[in-house]
Amino acid sequence: MDEQGGKNSWNRPVAIFLAVIAAVIIIMVAISVVQNKPLHQKYKYGIVLDAGSSHTSVFIYEWPAEKENNTGMVRQKHTCNVKGKGISSYSANPQGAGASLYECMEEAKQKIPAHRHPETPVYLGATAGMRLLRMEDEKASDKVLASVAQSLKSYPFSYRGARIISGQEEGAFGWITVNYLSENLRKPTGTLGALDLGGASTQITFVPQQNIESKDNSIDFRLYGNDYHLYTHSFLCYGKDQALKISMSKILESANEASKTDPIELRDPCFHPGYNDSKTVSSFFNSPCVKEAKPANENFVHVGLGNWSQCQQSIRKIFNTGNCLYTRCSFNGVFQPSVYGDFGAFSAFFFVMDFLNLTSGTLTTTKKKLEAYCSTPWDQIVKNHPQVYKKYLSEYCFSATYILTLLEDGYNFTSDNWKDIRFIKKIGDSDAGWTLGYMLNLTNMIPAEAPDTPLMPYEGYVTFIILFLLLILFLLVLVYFYFHRSTRTAQKDII
Numbered sequence: 496m497d498e499q500g501g502k503n504s505w506n507r508p509v510a511i512f513l514a515v516i517a518a519v520i521i522i523m524v525a526i527s528v529v530q531n532k533p534l535h536q537k538y539k540y541g542i543v544l545d546a547g548s549s550h551t552s553v554f555i556y557e558w559p560a561e562k563e564n565n566t567g568m569v570r571q572k573h574t575c576n577v578k579g580k581g582i583s584s585y586s587a588n589p590q591g592a593g594a595s596l597y598e599c600m601e602e603a604k605q606k607i608p609a610h611r612h613p614e615t616p617v618y619l620g621a622t623a624g625m626r627l628l629r630m631e632d633e634k635a636s637d638k639v640l641a642s643v644a645q646s647l648k649s650y651p652f653s654y655r656g657a658r659i660i661s662g663q664e665e666g667a668f669g670w671i672t673v674n675y676l677s678e679n680l681r682k683p684t685g686t687l688g689a690l691d692l693g694g695a696s697t698q699i700t701f702v703p704q705q706n707i708e709s710k711d712n713s714i715d716f717r718l719y720g721n722d723y724h725l726y727t728h729s730f731l732c733y734g735k736d737q738a739l740k741i742s743m744s745k746i747l748e749s750a751n752e753a754s755k756t757d758p759i760e761l762r763d764p765c766f767h768p769g770y771n772d773s774k775t776v777s778s779f780f781n782s783p784c785v786k787e788a789k790p791a792n793e794n795f796v797h798v799g800l801g802n803w804s805q806c807q808q809s810i811r812k813i814f815n816t817g818n819c820l821y822t823r824c825s826f827n828g829v830f831q832p833s834v835y836g837d838f839g840a841f842s843a844f845f846f847v848m849d850f851l852n853l854t855s856g857t858l859t860t861t862k863k864k865l866e867a868y869c870s871t872p873w874d875q876i877v878k879n880h881p882q883v884y885k886k887y888l889s890e891y892c893f894s895a896t897y898i899l900t901l902l903e904d905g906y907n908f909t910s911d912n913w914k915d916i917r918f919i920k921k922i923g924d925s926d927a928g929w930t931l932g933y934m935l936n937l938t939n940m941i942p943a944e945a946p947d948t949p950l951m952p953y954e955g956y957v958t959f960i961i962l963f964l965l966l967i968l969f970l971l972v973l974v975y976f977y978f979h980r981s982t983r984t985a986q987k988d989i990i
C-alpha cells in the first residue's frame with residue numbers, strides 16, 4: 496500500500512500540474528491566434544482624374560488599410576473614360592467641363608463603399624492640353640479648372656485639388672508608377688525608364704549613367720531608403736496629335752506656295768494612297784504649337800500618298816537637331832544623357848505599336864512592316880478594320896512613323912538598344928501612367944526610409960504558433976516521463 500501510495504503521491508500532482516500548464520498555454524495561444532486574425536481585409540481608396548489633352552480618365556485605386564507603406568500594395572480597382580473630349584476643349588463653355596465628369600464620378604460612388612467616401616482623396620491633374628490653353632488664354636484655363644473643381648467638390652469624397660501638373664511631374668510620376676508596380680523600388684536591382692506619349696506632349700524619364708548637365712532636367716527622390724537621381728524631360732507640342740498638326744502645317748505651307756488650285760491639295764506621304772478628305776485650315780492652325788502662317792484659303796483637300804520614307808523625311812523636319820549647348824542633346828537644344836537600361840513605353844506608344852503588331856521585333860523589321868502598312872491602299876485598310884474609329888485608323892501610319900523617328904532620331908535609341916524598349920499598357924492590374932505615382936506621392940504612401948521589417952503574414956504566424964505549441968507539448972511529455980522514471984527508480988531503490 497505504501498508503495499502504491501508513494502508512486503501516486505509523486506505522479507498525480509506532477510501530472511495535474513503539467514496538465515494545467517498545458518491547458519493554460521493552449522488557451523493563451525488560442526486567444527492570441529484568434530485575436531491576431533485579420534477580421535476581414537479592410538481596403539482604402541483613392542481617386543485620380545487624368546485630364547489629358549484628348550480625353551479624361553478616372554482611376555480608382557485600392558490598398559489594404561494596414562499595409563499602406565509597402566511597395567506593390569496599391570492596385571487599380573476601376574477606370575472610367577469620361578465621354579467626349581479633354582477638358583481643354585471646353586474653353587468656350589467652361590461649365591461643360593465640370594458637367595462632363597458626372598457619369599464617371601457617379602460610378603466612383605458605386606465602386607467605393609459608402610462608409611469610405613469621406614476619407615477617399617480625389618485629385619485632378621491636367622496635362623499638356625491645359626498647358627497649351629493656359630499659354631493661349633489663361634483666363635479660359637482658370638475657368639475650366641474652377642468648373643472641374645466645383646464639380647468634384649459636390650461629391651462625397653475628400654477633394655484635394657484640381658491643377659495643371661508640370662511636365663517634370665508628369666515624367667517623374669510616370670517613372671514612379673512603373674517602378675512601384677514592377678516592385679523595383681525596394682531592391683538594389685535596376686529601374687525601368689519611362690516613355691509616355693500623349694496627344695500634346697511626350698515625356699522621357701530614366702536614371703542616367705552620365706552627369707545631368709541642366710538642372711531643369713534633374714529630379715531627386717529618396718524612396719524606401721534609396722536615392723534616385725532622375726533625368727526627365729517633357730516636350731510640349733510633341734504629343735502625336737500636335738506633332739501631326741505641325742507636320743501638316745509645314746506641308747500645307749509649301750503646298751500653298753506652289754499651288755494655284757482652290758481648294759489647296761495637301762499631298763501627305765504619311766496617309767494611305769487613296770485617302771482623300773476635305774478639311775478646314777482652322778481645324779489645325781488652332782494651336783500655339785503651329786507657328787506657320789495660316790493660309791488664306793479655309794478649305795483644303797487632304798490627299799494620301801502612302802510613302803513611308805518620305806513621311807519620315809517630313810517628320811524629321813519638326814526635330815531641330817542642331818544648336819546643342821551641352822555635351823549631348825536629344826533635339827531642340829534639350830540636354831539628354833545617353834539612354835540607359837530598360838524602358839517601359841506606354842500610353843500612345845503602346846496604343847499605336849500594339850494596333851500595328853509592332854511591339855516586338857528588331858528596329859529593321861519594324862521599319863519594313865511599317866513601310867508595307869503605310870503603302871496599303873486606304874480602302875483596303877478600312878475593309879480590314881471596319882470597327883475602328885476612322886480618325887485613329889487614318890493616322891496610324893503617321894503616328895507609328897512619328898514614334899520611330901522620335902525614338903531613333905530624337906532620343907537616340909539605336910538598333911542595338913531597341914530591344915530594351917517594352918511597349919506596355921499595364922503592369923499587373925494597373926495602367927502605366929503618371930496618375931498612380933501622383934497619388935502615392937501626395938498621400939505619402941512611399942516613405943523616404945525603408946519601413947521596419949514587415950510583420951509576419953497571418954499564415955506564417957499560425958504556422959509559427961503551431962510549431963511552438965508542438966515543442967511545448969513535446970517538452971511536457973519529456974518532463975512527464977522524466978518524473979515518471981525517477982519515481983520508479985526511487986521505488987526500486989526502496990524495494
Ligand SMILES: O=c1[nH]cnc2c1ncn2[C@@H]1O[C@H](COP(=O)(O)OP(=O)(O)O)[C@@H](O)[C@H]1O
Nearest residue numbers: 547548549550622623693694695696734843846
Ligand atoms: O486606342 C487608341 N488608339 C490610338 N490612339 C489612342 C487610343 N486611345 C488613346 N489614344 C491617343 O493617346 C493620346 C493620349 O493623350 P492624352 O489625352 O493623355 O494627352 P496628353 O497626355 O498629351 O495630355 C491621344 O493622342 C489619343 O488620341
Ligand SMILES: [Ca+2]
Nearest residue numbers: 547622693842
Ligand atoms: Ca497623358
